[in-house]
Amino acid sequence: MADDELVERIAVTTGLPTNEATRVIDDVLAWYREPVEDYVRRRHASLQLYGTRNAEAFRVIASELAERAVAAPALTERQLRRIIYG
Template identity: 50%
Template sequence: MATARQPFDDLITHLVRTSSLGPGEAARVVAEVVAYFSESAEEYVRRRHGEMKARGRTNEQIFPVIAAELAARPVAPPGLSLRQLRRIVYG
């Protein structure tokens, strides 16, 4: 009986073959990348805002950066205005 394949087995196999990662490490890397790109736009905005605030940046510096980052993501959400980004963070 054949073993059921996991969704990212081919990618994990590729990483093991082309890098110094072992199977367990490659699986963790793939899981982290998938989780990162599974984050909703709202979750991303809140997380990045918190990270940049912790580094001492102002909202005037933060929101344009977040807007540019969202637009550059492989699966970009619809364009959000700076006002919409503020509403995500502050309600």
């Protein structure tokens, strides 16, 4: 559940009704709560869909993980591979 002050701020600055502001905040928080393993698998599948080879996909994913709002731990290519393939 989103913080009341944050909901009010988003509602006021965007003109959204309070219930919509709450929904948007909850969606954003859920995005950033996604476990690292789920994120890695989802992004790898997405990158493969567009023809990205594993070596490049692993570089992209590692770079993205480092830039997330709450940065994930640095993962090696081997760790990324293990998340994806077990």
